[in-house]
Amino acid sequence: MPDQPSQSSEPGRPTSRRTFIQALVGFSVVASLGGVLIPIIAYLWPSAQRTATKGERVTVGDEKDLPVGQGKVVSAGDKPVIVVHTAQAGVKAYSAVCTHLGCIVEWQPSRGFIQCPCHDGRFNPATGAVISGPPPQPLPPVQVSIENGKIYVEVG
Amino acid sequence: MHKANWTTRTGQWFEERAHVSEVVEGLLHVDIPKNAQTFYLGGLALFFFAVQAITGILLSLYYRGSPEEAYDSILRIMNEVHFGWLIRSIHAWSANLMIVCVVLHMLRVFVQAAYKRSREATWVVGALLLVLTLGFGFTGYLLPWDQRAFWATTVGTEIAGSVPLIGPQALEFLRGGAEVTGITLTRFQGIHMLVLPLSLAGLLVVHLFLVHLHGLAVPPGTPPEKATQKMPFWPNYILDELIAWYIGLAILVILASMFPAGLEAAANPLNTPAHIKPEWYFLFLYQSLKLAPRTLVILGSFVGLSIVFLIPFIDKSPSREPKQRLGWLIAVVVVMTAIAGLTVWGAM
Numbered sequence: 001m002p003d004q005p006s007q008s009s010e011p012g013r014p015t016s017r018r019t020f021i022q023a024l025v026g027f028s029v030v031a032s033l034g035g036v037l038i039p040i041i042a043y044l045w046p047s048a049q050r051t052a053t054k055g056e057r058v059t060v061g062d063e064k065d066l067p068v069g070q071g072k073v074v075s076a077g078d079k080p081v082i083v084v085h086t087a088q089a090g091v092k093a094y095s096a097v098c099t100h101l102g103c104i105v106e107w108q109p110s111r112g113f114i115q116c117p118c119h120d121g122r123f124n125p126a127t128g129a130v131i132s133g134p135p136p137q138p139l140p141p142v143q144v145s146i147e148n149g150k151i152y153v154e155v156g
Numbered sequence: 157m158h159k160a161n162w163t164t165r166t167g168q169w170f171e172e173r174a175h176v177s178e179v180v181e182g183l184l185h186v187d188i189p190k191n192a193q194t195f196y197l198g199g200l201a202l203f204f205f206a207v208q209a210i211t212g213i214l215l216s217l218y219y220r221g222s223p224e225e226a227y228d229s230i231l232r233i234m235n236e237v238h239f240g241w242l243i244r245s246i247h248a249w250s251a252n253l254m255i256v257c258v259v260l261h262m263l264r265v266f267v268q269a270a271y272k273r274s275r276e277a278t279w280v281v282g283a284l285l286l287v288l289t290l291g292f293g294f295t296g297y298l299l300p301w302d303q304r305a306f307w308a309t310t311v312g313t314e315i316a317g318s319v320p321l322i323g324p325q326a327l328e329f330l331r332g333g334a335e336v337t338g339i340t341l342t343r344f345q346g347i348h349m350l351v352l353p354l355s356l357a358g359l360l361v362v363h364l365f366l367v368h369l370h371g372l373a374v375p376p377g378t379p380p381e382k383a384t385q386k387m388p389f390w391p392n393y394i395l396d397e398l399i400a401w402y403i404g405l406a407i408l409v410i411l412a413s414m415f416p417a418g419l420e421a422a423a424n425p426l427n428t429p430a431h432i433k434p435e436w437y438f439l440f441l442y443q444s445l446k447l448a449p450r451t452l453v454i455l456g457s458f459v460g461l462s463i464v465f466l467i468p469f470i471d472k473s474p475s476r477e478p479k480q481r482l483g484w485l486i487a488v489v490v491v492m493t494a495i496a497g498l499t500v501w502g503a504m
Contacts, residue, residue: 044217
């Protein structure tokens, strides 16, 4: 059978059987692919983690274990947080994820700053500001409070 | 026409380097007997295997194969992961449908006597594929690590342990120790996710190559003028096969949605639940073990399986006419009726 030219775009003229079937097959193929791919993509998409919810306060240790000049990295709802007891600003907490490339920063007690081991980014423990190195931004602060001798941080 | 030029040029670039068109030409552009009756069963088995490969890979992204974590990871797939219940149910149902298709495919080939010279190797490789398919079912059953999984595997491996002469060694080899433990789980996981898929994929290539080499058999009784009629494999047969796959997918989705895969309580090695049964395709063995001595059932299974493998070498007569193979046809009807009867009995 000779291929008939498509007539569907011309108003008032009937759609040829070939064009109609082509559209029907095209629709079926796209709908089927969608029906298969959408559940697969949704399946691969990470579902909510069962961890501490945002805004919740979690205890990270006792105040007496963190004298002035000391600091440590703790886990707060699966997020690493660095808690430092500074002489000038008291107990401060920041996200321990370096703003440069995501390494975990550490406290340098002898030198008095927070340092990233990957590219030597240095941060001020009192403010979280960058002292030197490649990090583009200061460490994001984390709410910290002390109640009954225990240090609490807020999950961000 | 800029786009056409671009696609043509890309096609030519690949063609110069990979010579794809020669391979495609050889694989697709062949003529097959117009009156071959495959009922698309082999192709459907292939389709269900592909579905299991895809859903199996997806499940492996969330599954954790240790006794402490396996059950919880399945619970998480079923309850928390989007469409996790559907993916797992499709995986389980396509396993069942694949076994149905493989068995019906073999019965079709047997009834049409399509295993005769020179298709003996195709049959033997096909029988190996059946064994691997059953192995998939057996090893996959343990992975959810629930009560049914644990105790069905305990009983199943115990049966292997009663094989004369090599039984105790077979049992320890399968379990990775004297009992079903975490070692058994990781062992079955490795076999289910690596050994069997690679073996089956390799044998499948050999099977399909042999099918391609010898072509489809025309059913006996086809009039001579019809027996020589041909039709193009592509697009005629492929299109029919795709329609069969499409129907297969629809059946699969309906079954998986209406009867999702279940999960019992977590495995407890100190508490055997009542009425432990294997998957339906092992029920005939389970029921036989209730009726006859263990050694007899095991030896009978070995003899039966050996006969399946050796059919093309036992039935050497060149005739494919049903009238001249009445004995074989009656035998297969009797055996299949017995297996079906034992399966139904075992399920009750």
